[in-house]
Amino acid sequence: MRVKNVLDYKLLIQIFNITRQTWNNWKKENRLIVTLIEKYFTKEDLEEFLQTGKITKFDNYKTYMEQDKDFQLFCKFKEFMKQNDS
Numbered sequence: 001m002r003v004k005n006v007l008d009y010k011l012l013i014q015i016f017n018i019t020r021q022t023w024n025n026w027k028k029e030n031r032l033i034v035t036l037i038e039k040y041f042t043k044e045d046l047e048e049f050l051q052t053g054k055i056t057k058f059d060n061y062k063t064y065m066e067q068d069k070d071f072q073l074f075c076k077f078k079e080f081m082k083q084n085d086s
Helices: 008-016 021-030 030-041 044-054 054-068 069-086
Strands: none
Touching: 008 044, 008 054, 030 054, 044 054
16 A cells, blocks of 8 residues: 555654645645655555664665675676776
8 A cells, every 4th residue: 555545644744844734735846755755655664664764675675686696796797887988
């Protein structure tokens, strides 16, 4: 369930330290942060972040990517190409 569908303003107000009116203004202004939050975060993600200061599924993904050999090779290749472009 996405925040967009839940419209749980209390979480957003706590995270951004804003009022409900400010959030609604941001939505009307089509701010990218609104799109990001509504598209990629669930209510549970935001609750976990408020309670723990992190979102475990993102930490787990980062750890997985750091251990993935193909990803490491890609990063090295990308760095190599960046150095050779200079």
